[in-house]
Amino acid sequence: MTPISHGAWLTWGIAGLATAGVITRPFKWPEAIWAVAGAAVIVLLGLLPLADAWHAVGEGLDVYLFLIGMMLLSELARREGVFDWVAAAAVRHARGSPRRLFLLVYAVGVLTTVFLSNDATAVVLTPAVFAVAKRANAKPLPHLLVCAFVANAASFVLPISNPANLVLYGGHLPSLAAWLQRFAAASVCSIVVTYAALYFTQRRALRGACADDRSVLRLSTDGRITVIAIGVTAVVLLMVSAWDKPLGLPTAILGVCTTLGVLIRQRQSPWPVVKAIAWDVLALVAGLFVLVQTLHHTGIIQRLASGAEQLVARWHNAAAFALGGLIAVASNLLNNLPAGLIASATIQSDHLPQTVIDSLLIGVDLGPNLSITGSLATILWLNSIRREGEHVGFATFLKVGICTMPPALLVALVARLWA
Numbered sequence: 001m002t003p004i005s006h007g008a009w010l011t012w013g014i015a016g017l018a019t020a021g022v023i024t025r026p027f028k029w030p031e032a033i034w035a036v037a038g039a040a041v042i043v044l045l046g047l048l049p050l051a052d053a054w055h056a057v058g059e060g061l062d063v064y065l066f067l068i069g070m071m072l073l074s075e076l077a078r079r080e081g082v083f084d085w086v087a088a089a090a091v092r093h094a095r096g097s098p099r100r101l102f103l104l105v106y107a108v109g110v111l112t113t114v115f116l117s118n119d120a121t122a123v124v125l126t127p128a129v130f131a132v133a134k135r136a137n138a139k140p141l142p143h144l145l146v147c148a149f150v151a152n153a154a155s156f157v158l159p160i161s162n163p164a165n166l167v168l169y170g171g172h173l174p175s176l177a178a179w180l181q182r183f184a185a186a187s188v189c190s191i192v193v194t195y196a197a198l199y200f201t202q203r204r205a206l207r208g209a210c211a212d213d214r215s216v217l218r219l220s221t222d223g224r225i226t227v228i229a230i231g232v233t234a235v236v237l238l239m240v241s242a243w244d245k246p247l248g249l250p251t252a253i254l255g256v257c258t259t260l261g262v263l264i265r266q267r268q269s270p271w272p273v274v275k276a277i278a279w280d281v282l283a284l285v286a287g288l289f290v291l292v293q294t295l296h297h298t299g300i301i302q303r304l305a306s307g308a309e310q311l312v313a314r315w316h317n318a319a320a321f322a323l324g325g326l327i328a329v330a331s332n333l334l335n336n337l338p339a340g341l342i343a344s345a346t347i348q349s350d351h352l353p354q355t356v357i358d359s360l361l362i363g364v365d366l367g368p369n370l371s372i373t374g375s376l377a378t379i380l381w382l383n384s385i386r387r388e389g390e391h392v393g394f395a396t397f398l399k400v401g402i403c404t405m406p407p408a409l410l411v412a413l414v415a416r417l418w419a
Contacts, residue, residue: 035287056293065248069255096212109150118151153194324359328367
């Protein structure tokens with residue numbers, strides 16, 4: 001095997017430092033600053049041609065558009081009282097029980113993730129759940145953690161449930177019937193085990209009673225338009241996914257058109273809505289794409305493909321567990337979007353068994369439940385809770401993640417191999 005050059009070592013070192021900055025957020029600077037700074041340093045030192053960097057940024061276009069559409073719908077829902085409406089309905093059905101409220105939030109999180117994606121759960125559902133906890137006079141953290149964990153645990157029920165699914169399979173996405181046949185059992189196991197583990201870690205905070213408010217809150221006309229638009233978005237995403245087309249553009253179009261329609265009805269400026277969007281998330285994604293491109297440039301993908309081939313040749317089914325676990329851990333070190341890109345390139349560079357490929361996807365989707373930087377959805381979730389005045393540190397999340405992710409991953413991998 002060709003020796004690793006000094007330039008490759010330097011590139012990996014810079015990428016590693018950038019990733020560490022995203023994880024630890026020195027000086028409490030946003031994650032995007034560290035990802036973009038790492039990408040910029042690599043380009044300025046000539047370790048990656050500028051043309052390749054721009055190409056990598058362009059590859060994220062579908063993700064940018066998807067996030068813009070979802071963030072617009074989320075901000076519109078906030079403005080039009082949709083979150084308060086959801087909160088009132090949830091508290092009414094919880095009937096004063098924090099445990100029932102916890103289960104209800106989890107069930108809604110599963111549905112949101114399955115039909116709108118894990119990023120939508122982080123962006124759209126999290127503020128609604130915070131409103132639920134506030135209205136119920138319940139401790140917000142257990143219910144907010146639901147949004148973070150279910151966003152990954154339910155993210156391989158359907159192809160659209162996680163953009164990383166589309167990234168990993170590229171242009172070879174299985175049909176919906178084949179997808180359900182291969183992932184239905186694993187998804188159910190992931191969702192059930194994650195709920196059980198998450199409930200176990202939060203059981204003390206869920207003791208006692210919460211507010212029992214049976215009042216009914218009415219939505220305004222613009223609020224109903226927003227709810228309908230979110231529902232239409234879910235249907236459109238299912239249709240587009242069935243046709244194996246990119247999800248970003250239709251999501252962005254629906255978000256922009258809905259927002260403009262409501263604001264025109266109200267004769268209000270779009271500037272407050274635009275200003276409220278977390279644009280730095282797009283910069284973070286762009287920086288991560290460039291960092292992954294550097295791994296292509298230094299030849300590490302070819303080495304990973306060779307290692308995967310040797311592992312499969314020696315241990316067959318055991319390789320599915322090993323590679324699924326390895327990519328799950330790597331997702332927390334790199335973020336699962338870059339990890340998915342690396343896994344996708346590895347798959348395209350080699351002929352791996354279908355069970356191994358599916359195990360890689362489960363690892364990419366579920367592995368990020370270990371730490372706060374494991375997935376883009378979790379980073380979006382962090383941004384959402386910070387806007388509400390809540391803060392969850394790396395250690396706090398890790399304590400819950402250690403109890404939740406490994407058992408769910410193990411059971412899901414077993415279920416996939418036995419499917």
